Amino acid sequence: MSAYSQEIREAIRTVPNWPEPGVMFRDIMPLLQRRDIFRKLIDSFVHRYQNMQLDAVAAIDARGFILGAPLAYELGLSLVPVRKKGKLPFDTVTQEYDLEYGSASIELHTDAFAAGDRVLVMDDLIATGGTMLAACELVRQLQAEVVEVSAIIDLPDLGGSDKLRAAGFDVYAVCEFDGH
Numbered sequence: 001m002s003a004y005s006q007e008i009r010e011a012i013r014t015v016p017n018w019p020e021p022g023v024m025f026r027d028i029m030p031l032l033q034r035r036d037i038f039r040k041l042i043d044s045f046v047h048r049y050q051n052m053q054l055d056a057v058a059a060i061d062a063r064g065f066i067l068g069a070p071l072a073y074e075l076g077l078s079l080v081p082v083r084k085k086g087k088l089p090f091d092t093v094t095q096e097y098d099l100e101y102g103s104a105s106i107e108l109h110t111d112a113f114a115a116g117d118r119v120l121v122m123d124d125l126i127a128t129g130g131t132m133l134a135a136c137e138l139v140r141q142l143q144a145e146v147v148e149v150s151a152i153i154d155l156p157d158l159g160g161s162d163k164l165r166a167a168g169f170d171v172y173a174v175c176e177f178d179g180h
C-alpha cells in the first residue's frame, strides 16, 4: 500500500457493531475533520480524473456528495446527485438495491445527462456494491457512459468491487479494509 493510501486509511475510524451487531462501520468523519488529509484526498482524485475527459460526477446520497461536489467543482464538471428515493422533484428513473444492512432505492432525474456523457460514479465506500451497481445502471439507462466507479474505501471481503468489475466497470478505491 502506498504511503498516501496508508495515511488515508489511518484517518478512518472503525466503529464496531454499528448500526447493527456484526457490522464494522468505517467512519470517514474524522478524515474530513483533518483539513490537510481532506485536501490531499480531493487533490488526489482531481489528479486521477483531470485527463479522463469526463462530463459529470454522479455522486451518491449522502456521503458521496461530500466527495463528488468538490471534485466536480475543481474539474469544472457537472454535479449529478444520485438521491435516495422520494427526494427528486422532476421525472425520475429508479433502481432498487440490497445493502449490507437493509435495502433501498435510488433515483436520478431523467434529464441528468446528455446521451454519451462520460460519467464518474463517486461514493465513500463499496461494501456489497449494490449501491454503486444501482447507480451505474441508472447512468446507463440514461444513455450515458460510466468511465469509472470511485470510492475512498473498498471492503473486498463483501465482494462488491469484484461484482462491479464482473459487470464490466472499472473500479478505483484509495484503500481497503478486511472483513465487514
Ligand SMILES: O=P(O)(O)OC[C@H]1O[C@H](OP(=O)(O)OP(=O)(O)O)[C@H](O)[C@@H]1O
Pocket: 060, 061, 062, 063, 064, 098, 099, 100, 123, 124, 125, 126, 127, 128, 129, 130, 131, 132, 160
Ligand atoms: O456497497 P453497498 O453494500 O451498497 O454499501 C455502500 C453504501 O452504503 C453506505 O451508504 P448508506 O446507504 O448507509 O447511506 P448514507 O451515505 O446516507 O449514510 C455507503 O455510503 C455507500 O453508499
Ligand SMILES: Nc1ncnc2[nH]cnc12
Pocket: 023, 024, 025, 026, 027, 100, 125, 127, 180
Ligand atoms: N461497513 C460499513 N461502513 C461504513 N459504511 C457502510 N456502508 C455499508 N457498509 C458500511
